[in-house]
Amino acid sequence: MHIVDGALSLPVVAGGAVVAAGGVALGLRSLTMEKIPAAGVLSATFFVASLIHVPIGPSSVHLIMNGLAGLVLGWAAFPALFIGLLLQAVFFGFGGLTVLGVNTLNIALPAVIVYYLCRRGIAARSPAVAAGWGALGGGLAIALTTLLVAFALALSGDEYIPAAKLVFFAHVPVMAVEAALTGAAVLLAHRVKPELFDALSEAEKEATS
Amino acid sequence: MGHVLKTRAQSAIQTETLALPRAEEETETPIGGFDPRARILAVVTFALAVVVLSDLAALVVALCASLLAMVLANLPPAPTLRRMAMMDSFIIFMLMLLPFTVPGDPIVTIFGYPASWQGLIRAVEIALKANAIVLMLLSLVGTMDAITIGRALYRLKAPEPLVHLMMFTVRYIDVLVREYRTLRTAMKARGFRPSNSRHTWKSFGYLVGMMLVRSLERSERILAAMKCRGFTGTIPLIDDLAWRRRDFGLGLATLSLLSGLAVIEVLRAPL
Numbered sequence: 147m148h149i150v151d152g153a154l155s156l157p158v159v160a161g162g163a164v165v166a167a168g169g170v171a172l173g174l175r176s177l178t179m180e181k182i183p184a185a186g187v188l189s190a191t192f193f194v195a196s197l198i199h200v201p202i203g204p205s206s207v208h209l210i211m212n213g214l215a216g217l218v219l220g221w222a223a224f225p226a227l228f229i230g231l232l233l234q235a236v237f238f239g240f241g242g243l244t245v246l247g248v249n250t251l252n253i254a255l256p257a258v259i260v261y262y263l264c265r266r267g268i269a270a271r272s273p274a275v276a277a278g279w280g281a282l283g284g285g286l287a288i289a290l291t292t293l294l295v296a297f298a299l300a301l302s303g304d305e306y307i308p309a310a311k312l313v314f315f316a317h318v319p320v321m322a323v324e325a326a327l328t329g330a331a332v333l334l335a336h337r338v339k340p341e342l343f344d345a346l347s348e349a350e351k352e353a354t355s
Numbered sequence: 356m357g358h359v360l361k362t363r364a365q366s367a368i369q370t371e372t373l374a375l376p377r378a379e380e381e382t383e384t385p386i387g388g389f390d391p392r393a394r395i396l397a398v399v400t401f402a403l404a405v406v407v408l409s410d411l412a413a414l415v416v417a418l419c420a421s422l423l424a425m426v427l428a429n430l431p432p433a434p435t436l437r438r439m440a441m442m443d444s445f446i447i448f449m450l451m452l453l454p455f456t457v458p459g460d461p462i463v464t465i466f467g468y469p470a471s472w473q474g475l476i477r478a479v480e481i482a483l484k485a486n487a488i489v490l491m492l493l494s495l496v497g498t499m500d501a502i503t504i505g506r507a508l509y510r511l512k513a514p515e516p517l518v519h520l521m522m523f524t525v526r527y528i529d530v531l532v533r534e535y536r537t538l539r540t541a542m543k544a545r546g547f548r549p550s551n552s553r554h555t556w557k558s559f560g561y562l563v564g565m566m567l568v569r570s571l572e573r574s575e576r577i578l579a580a581m582k583c584r585g586f587t588g589t590i591p592l593i594d595d596l597a598w599r600r601r602d603f604g605l606g607l608a609t610l611s612l613l614s615g616l617a618v619i620e621v622l623r624a625p626l
Contacts, residue, residue, distance in 0.1 A: 152485050187523065187571070189520065189524045194531045195566065200556070229520060233528075240445075308452055326560065333561075338565075345574075
């Protein structure tokens with residue numbers, strides 16, 4: 147899912163960097179010093195989760211879990227996922243440096259979209275309904291991410307369009323796996339610690355109530 | 356007992372690949388002597404310059420510079436290059452498609468689809484750029500302690516909350532990898548074996564959910580402990596970075612490398 151340096155056209159790289167910087171700035175604004183420990187520990191959790199490999203068919207995929215990250219972190223998903231990608235690039239050599247903006251946008255924007263679409267659903271009283279919304283969010287986030295990756299490639303040149311289609315269809319099973327996992331994770335959190343999903347938006351809730 | 360020991364050994368191997376590499380600050384290597392800020396700035400300018408190059412000879416020189424940086428940083432060549440090959444395996448399919456999708460002079464026809472020179476050159480170009488930049492990044496910045504990177508970014512005017520968030524993330528990755536291992540061991544002890552099944556997906560979902568729940572509880576304890584020690588809302592950062600003459604040397608070396616690349620690019624451009 148990572149795009150590497152040199153593959154995209156320069157306007158796409160620059161545009162991605164500018165929009166991602168805006169998203170990170172918005173995410174940081176919501177993070178008061180009191181919330182940074184929670185955001186940092188959750189961001190580390192998502193980093194570790196992205197190293198878990200789940201079997202799928204004869205092969206295995208690593209998790210992205212950006213839908214769940216959006217549900218838990220809200221706008222803070224932007225800086226949190228940016229840091230994850232930065233660390234992966236610096237220490238593991240995944241992705242690249244100039245494409246960091248595009249890669250952040252591709253993963254964090256779907257997280258924020260899922261946050262707005264599904265946060266009411268996962269607060270439902272019935273655990274099954276909440277898990278269903280969680281699964282929807284998890285699958286949708288991956289679908290949107292692959293669409294954004296495909297879009298970035300297609301914008302960079304017509305010669306990438308077959309590769310862009312391939313990326314999308316190759317990720318359909320990943321969408322199913324992430325949906326199932328996110329649904330299960332939401333189900334567990336719903337039972338054990340429902341306040342997980344308001345940990346970072348408490349101030350917001352107090353303001354509205 | 357023997358079984359337990361074996362799983363321990365196996366999980367030790369697993370964590371080795373999971374955890375962030377413990378990069379010691381090696382001031383004794385030629386690269387380690389430079390200021391972290393100088394190293395970050397050098398990589399960023401190198402990356403920005405390399406992505407705009409298009410001449411293959413210039414890109415080969417850039418890759419050689421990265422290989423030189425790898426040697427100067429005392430990085431073990433075999434694992435480092437293996438890591439790069441892993442990145443290449445992710446993009447290989449995209450690169451293999453390019454000769455067939457870029458129009459141009461055909462070299463060979465496979466199953467009725469012509470592959471073009473132009474497409475092949477484009478694929479080689481991307482592979483050279485991606486590898487040169489990643490290898491330079493691993494050599495100059497990947498050899499630093501993650502905390503040092505945070506401090507350097509702070510001095511380079513990165514937003515303070517972002518730096519703090521990064522410090523927390525880095526600090527807790529190690530802790531959470533250990534937690535992940537504990538939970539996986541518990542799952543294994545109950546006979547869990549990953550396969551293609553609903554049960555596997557549900558179990559992994561519960562695993563991630565459980566890690567999040569425990570993490571949030573941990574963060575509550577961290578905040579309480581910080582407050583108890585007089586936390587007032589700001590975290591002081593160790594700030595002992597100072598420019599030295601050799602750092603300007605690194606800047607000069609980077610600039611001359613980039614000018615050299617620009618000269619090759621211009622000289623070899625078709626007039």
